Amino acid sequence: MKKILVANRGEIAIRVMRTAKKMGIKTVTVYSTIDRHSPHVKYADEAVLIGEAPSNQSYLLGDKIIEVAKAQNADAIHPGYGFLSENAEFAELCEANDIIFIGPKSHAIKIMGSKLAAKDAVKAYDIPMVPGTAEAISDIPEAKEIAKKIGFPILIKASAGGGGKGMRIVENESQFESQMDRAISEAVNAFGDGSVFIEKYVTSPRHIEIQVMADTHGNYIHLFERECSIQRRHQKVVEEAPSSVLTPKLRHEMGEAAIRVAKACDYIGAGTVEFLLDDDLNFYFLEMNTRLQVEHPVSEIITKTDLVELQIRVARGEVLPYTQDDIKIHGHAMELRVYAEDPLNDFLPSVGTLETYTMPQGEGIRVDNGFEQGMDIPIYYDPMISKLITFGKTRDEAMSLMLEAIDNYHIEGIETTLPFGTFVFEHDAFRSGHFDTHFVKKYYSAEHLLEQHKKEARIAALIAVNAYVKAQKLLRVPQ
Ligand code: MV4
Numbered sequence: 313m314k315k316i317l318v319a320n321r322g323e324i325a326i327r328v329m330r331t332a333k334k335m336g337i338k339t340v341t342v343y344s345t346i347d348r349h350s351p352h353v354k355y356a357d358e359a360v361l362i363g364e365a366p367s368n369q370s371y372l373l374g375d376k377i378i379e380v381a382k383a384q385n386a387d388a389i390h391p392g393y394g395f396l397s398e399n400a401e402f403a404e405l406c407e408a409n410d411i412i413f414i415g416p417k418s419h420a421i422k423i424m425g426s427k428l429a430a431k432d433a434v435k436a437y438d439i440p441m442v443p444g445t446a447e448a449i450s451d452i453p454e455a456k457e458i459a460k461k462i463g464f465p466i467l468i469k470a471s472a473g474g475g476g477k478g479m480r481i482v483e484n485e486s487q488f489e490s491q492m493d494r495a496i497s498e499a500v501n502a503f504g505d506g507s508v509f510i511e512k513y514v515t516s517p518r519h520i521e522i523q524v525m526a527d528t529h530g531n532y533i534h535l536f537e538r539e540c541s542i543q544r545r546h547q548k549v550v551e552e553a554p555s556s557v558l559t560p561k562l563r564h565e566m567g568e569a570a571i572r573v574a575k576a577c578d579y580i581g582a583g584t585v586e587f588l589l590d591d592d593l594n595f596y597f598l599e600m601n602t603r604l605q606v607e608h609p610v611s612e613i614i615t616k617t618d619l620v621e622l623q624i625r626v627a628r629g630e631v632l633p634y635t636q637d638d639i640k641i642h643g644h645a646m647e648l649r650v651y652a653e654d655p656l657n658d659f660l661p662s663v664g665t666l667e668t669y670t671m672p673q674g675e676g677i678r679v680d681n682g683f684e685q686g687m688d689i690p691i692y693y694d695p696m697i698s699k700l701i702t703f704g705k706t707r708d709e710a711m712s713l714m715l716e717a718i719d720n721y722h723i724e725g726i727e728t729t730l731p732f733g734t735f736v737f738e739h740d741a742f743r744s745g746h747f748d749t750h751f752v753k754k755y756y757s758a759e760h761l762l763e764q765h766k767k768e769a770r771i772a773a774l775i776a777v778n779a780y781v782k783a784q785k786l787l788r789v790p791q
Pocket of ligand 1 (some may be wrong): 442467474475476477511512513514515517519541543546590598599613659749
C-alpha cells in the first residue's frame with residue numbers, strides 16, 4: 313500500500329494522515345470549495361477539489377471519490393467517521409474498483425446497520441440482550457401483551473434508527489397504541505423502513521463501549537472499554553478510558569462478549585461494540601459501530617496502540633501484531649469534544665471566525681485538531697473543532713490536567729463547549745464516578761456556567777483592586 317486516499321475532512325482526516333505518513337504511505341485527500349484552505353488540505357501530499365460545500369455535493373459523492381482515487385493511483389481509501397464510513401454500497405464500490413476499503417466488509421456494515429439484523433446475527437453467540445422482541449412488530453395487540461410481560465416503562469426503537477433517533481419511551485399500558493403508531497410513522501418518514509421493536513427501558517444506564525480489532529486471518533482482540541455516558545441529546549461530549557465502574561471480571565466478560573459480536577458478523581478491522589450497563593452492573597448489547605470512532609484516542613492512550621496503524625496493517629492483510637495478552641491498561645485518559653456551540657444558548661452552533669486560536673500542549677496532553685487561527689467554522693458540517701485529550705497515571709491526574717488544559721486553550725471569536733467541559737470536570741458526580749447517561753439533563757443548566765463566570769469576574773475584580781491599591785501606595789511614597 314503506497315498511497316491512501318482519505319475521504320474526510322477536519323481533525324479525523326489529519327489524524328489518519330499522521331499515521332499514514334509515519335508508515336511511509338503517501339496521502340491524498342479530497343475537499344469541498346469551502347474547505348479550500350483547511351489544514352487537512354495542506355497536510356495531505358495531494359488534495360483534489362471534488363465539489364461544493366454541502367456534503368451531498370462533495371464528501372458524500374462515492375463515485376467521484378473513487379474516480380479521484382483511481383486518477384491519483386491510491387491503493388486504498390480511509391473513510392474516517394461519518395460521511396461514507398458506514399455505507400455498505402461504498403465499501404462494495406471500492407472493492408469493485410480494486411481499491412482497498414479500510415474498514416469491514418459490506419456484509420458486516422449491512423448487518424450492523426440494522427438493529428434487528430444485528431440481534432438476529434448475534435443470537436447464537438450468547439450475548440446478553442435487553443428483554444424485548446427479536447423481530448419487527450407486525451401485530452400491535454400481540455406486542456402489547458409482550459410489553460405487559462416485560463413490564464413498563466418500555467422503549468420502542470426503530471430498526472433502522474441510530475444515535476437515539478427513532479426511539480420512544482412508553483411509560484404505561486394506556487399509551488402503548490398511540491406511541492406505537494407514532495414510532496412506526498416516524499420510522500417510515502425518517503428511514504423509509506417502518507420496522508420497530510420493543511425493549512425493556514433501562515432507566516439510568518451507563519453507556520460503555522468496547523473497542524475491538526480483527527484481522528483477515530481470524531484473529532480478534534479487544535482493547536478494553538470507553539465510558540461514554542456524558543452526552544447531551546445523544547451527542548457524546550466527554551469520554552474516558554478505562555471506566556471507573558468496571559471490575560476486572562466484568563471488563564473481561566464484556567471484552568469477550570464484544571469479540572463474539574465481532575465474530576458473529578465476520579468483522580474485519582476496528583469496530584466498537586456498544587453496551588448499556590444498568591445499576592446492578594448487568595450489561596446488554598445495544599449495537600455495533602463499524603467504523604473508527606471519534607473517541608478512539610482514549611483507547612489508544614491506555615493501551616499504547618495506534619488504531620489507525622492497526623487498521624492499515626489489517627487492510628494490507630497482515631496478521632494483528634498483538635494477541636489479547638499483549639493488551640494491558642496503562643493509566644487513565646479523558647477526552648472533551650470541543651464544539652463550536654454555545655453552552656449558554658442551548659448548544660446552538662456558534663458560527664464565526666477563530667479570531668484567537670491557540671491550543672494547550674505539554675506532557676499528558678493530546679489535541680486532535682482540524683482548525684487554525686483566522687479560519688471560519690463552516691455551517692455545512694459537524695461543528696466539532698477538535699478533541700482535547702489528557703492522560704495520567706490516575707483518573708484524578710487526567711481530570712486535573714484536563715481542567716488545566718481547558719484554561720490554556722484560547723479560543724476567541726466563537727463560543728465553544730470548553731466552559732461546559734470545566735463544569736463537567738469540576739462536578740462531584742463526575743469526579744466521584746457516580747453518573748449515568750442522564751448527567752447533563754440532571755445537573756447542567758446555563759445558570760451554572762453564568763455562576764462560574766461571576767466567580768471568575770469577582771476574582772478578576774479583586775485582583776484589579778489589589779493592583780490599584782498597590783499602585784496608589786507607590787505613588788504616595790513621601791518625596
Ligand atoms: C436504550 C436505553 C434504555 N433502555 N435501550 C440511545 C441511543 C441508542 N444507541 C440506544 N440508546 C438507548 N437505548 C434500552 N432498552 C437508553 C438509551 C439511551 C442512551 C444510551 C447510550 C448513551 C446515551 C443514551 C441517552 C439516552 C438514552
